Amino acid sequence: MNLNKPPIVEMWVEFLFEPNPNGLVEPALEFIKGFGDQYQKVEIAREDTLEFRQYSPTELPKVVGRTTAISHFRASDVEGTRWLHLTPNHLVCNFLRLGERYPGFANLSQDAVEKLKKYVEQCQPVKIRHAAIHYVDVVDVPITGKNEIQLADYFTLGLDLPTDPFGNQLSYLIRTAVKPTDGTGLLEIQLQNESLAPGGAAFRFRLDWHKFCPYDGEIDPDKISADLKLAHESVMRSFRAVFTERTWKLFEPKD
Amino acid sequence: MAFAVPPPDYHLARPAVDAFGGYHGVKYRGALPTTFDVTRQVMSTIQCGKTTYHLRQPAQGYFTRTTDDSGGGEFLVEGLPRPITGTGRRPQEAHREWKRQFHATFQRLFVMRPFEMEDADRRVWTAIETMVDVERYRADQPLIVRQIGMVCRARPYPLAVKWEDGTKERVYLERMPGEFATYKAGQPFEAVIHRHPVTHKIMSVEYIKRISQMAIKTTESDDLWNSVPTSAALPDADWD
Numbered sequence: 001m002n003l004n005k006p007p008i009v010e011m012w013v014e015f016l017f018e019p020n021p022n023g024l025v026e027p028a029l030e031f032i033k034g035f036g037d038q039y040q041k042v043e044i045a046r047e048d049t050l051e052f053r054q055y056s057p058t059e060l061p062k063v064v065g066r067t068t069a070i071s072h073f074r075a076s077d078v079e080g081t082r083w084l085h086l087t088p089n090h091l092v093c094n095f096l097r098l099g100e101r102y103p104g105f106a107n108l109s110q111d112a113v114e115k116l117k118k119y120v121e122q123c124q125p126v127k128i129r130h131a132a133i134h135y136v137d138v139v140d141v142p143i144t145g146k147n148e149i150q151l152a153d154y155f156t157l158g159l160d161l162p163t164d165p166f167g168n169q170l171s172y173l174i175r176t177a178v179k180p181t182d183g184t185g186l187l188e189i190q191l192q193n194e195s196l197a198p199g200g201a202a203f204r205f206r207l208d209w210h211k212f213c214p215y216d217g218e219i220d221p222d223k224i225s226a227d228l229k230l231a232h233e234s235v236m237r238s239f240r241a242v243f244t245e246r247t248w249k250l251f252e253p254k255d
Numbered sequence: 256m257a258f259a260v261p262p263p264d265y266h267l268a269r270p271a272v273d274a275f276g277g278y279h280g281v282k283y284r285g286a287l288p289t290t291f292d293v294t295r296q297v298m299s300t301i302q303c304g305k306t307t308y309h310l311r312q313p314a315q316g317y318f319t320r321t322t323d324d325s326g327g328g329e330f331l332v333e334g335l336p337r338p339i340t341g342t343g344r345r346p347q348e349a350h351r352e353w354k355r356q357f358h359a360t361f362q363r364l365f366v367m368r369p370f371e372m373e374d375a376d377r378r379v380w381t382a383i384e385t386m387v388d389v390e391r392y393r394a395d396q397p398l399i400v401r402q403i404g405m406v407c408r409a410r411p412y413p414l415a416v417k418w419e420d421g422t423k424e425r426v427y428l429e430r431m432p433g434e435f436a437t438y439k440a441g442q443p444f445e446a447v448i449h450r451h452p453v454t455h456k457i458m459s460v461e462y463i464k465r466i467s468q469m470a471i472k473t474t475e476s477d478d479l480w481n482s483v484p485t486s487a488a489l490p491d492a493d494w495d
Contacts, residue, residue: 080346097320206319
């Protein structure tokens with residue numbers, strides 16, 4: 001599927017684990033530090049839990065204990081195109097397209113699976129719950145003449161209400177989950193409008209695709225890699241099917 | 256049914272359901288997890304320098320790319336009109352720029368009366384008021400006063416001051432500039448103080464300086480008053 005103007009702006013590969021019950025912060029920190037040359041910026045989100053106790057009926061309760069837990073590491077490269085998330089049970093590798101070319105699924109998937117191997121080695125999760133791939137596409141539909149379009153001319157996924165008595169649609173958000181016929185995992189799709197594109201020359205729509213590869217067992221990176229490829233191919237078939245010919249031409253397909 | 260360009264006073268604010276987790280205390284509960292989406296951010300406050308704007312409910316901001324492939328994009332917040340837009344090559348840059356735009360717009364409109372606003376300003380202010388707890392912002396603004404006082408208790412470090420009007424007040428070193436910790440009892444000083452607008456308690460002290468004496472004495476003020484030339488000192492004369 002070769003497109004001169006692919007609508008993809010973001011993609012991530014996500015792994016959900018049953019975390020190691022003895023899991024400590026140090027291995028996670030070591031894991032992040034191991035990619036220090038690739039991800040120079042690290043952010044840490046903490047969650048504080050306060051314990052209150054009422055000592056006297058006439059006084060306000062007092063704080064008697066405080067525990068702090070790290071809930072989220074987020075690391076990124078200087079350019080802001082590659083990101084790595086780590087929570088107690090998630091490992092997520094993002095790519096954000098900021099002008100440069102999309103490096104392709106194979107490249108990003110391989111990168112994520114390599115990180116998965118290292119994560120398993122260092123953090124030793126009990127098992128994997130699911131792997132998932134997520135795509136974010138942004139589609140700009142040029143505004144011509146009447147300042148309105150028929151969504152059915154551009155998307156096969158939609159809700160079309162009668163003009164009488166509803167009039168025109170001003171905003172749009174539709175979310176659905178489907179079970180593809182090819183036997184792969186669940187696919188969740190969300191289509192919504194955003195503000196008009198800069199300059200007001202186009203309606204802007206955002207499409208989210210979230211494709212699951214469910215597991216409930218030990219972690220086999222080779223199998224996960226193969227399943228991610230199948231999941232990607234399944235999403236690509238749905239991706240083509242959600243657009244009409246008119247929209248497809250906006251992406252300038254190569255023959 | 257057609258999908259149409261919305262009118263200028265229509266600013267959609269969808270519920271903020273996705274977040275970079277613990278930063279904002281908003282947890283994703285929906286079916287489509289976008290917690291890890293680096294283009295989206297849920298905000299419960301907007302912080303620009305020392306100014307904090309508390310939102311009535313979490314708002315969702317998002318980074319959206321430019322129409323060409325030159326890179327970069329815009330940061331927008333659902334519910335606020337496009338004039339408040341941050342641009343930048345990276346999401347963080349665009350977000351920072353958005354905060355400056357928001358701060359500048361808020362401060363410009365905050366001091367305006369409704370009749371002073373153009374239609375476009377009024378639309379923007381209505382959207383801001385819907386999103387931001389403006390009353391809380393107003394109540395949070397400190398009273399900034401210059402006061403002269405003297406340390407009246409300092410054992411082992413300054414604990415209380417007596418102000419020029421005779422009132423005494425407990426002071427906490429954490430809210431004072433570092434130099435204040437060296438002041439001894441009896442040391443007069445002047446300070447620029449941020450006080451709570453309702454309780455008038457000290458929130459922070461921005462500036463402090465030793466002075467030679469606390470205030471002018473009565474005899475000195477009388478001498479000063481008497482030294483001012485008056486018409487009595489002028490020679491007798493008339494208009495002719």
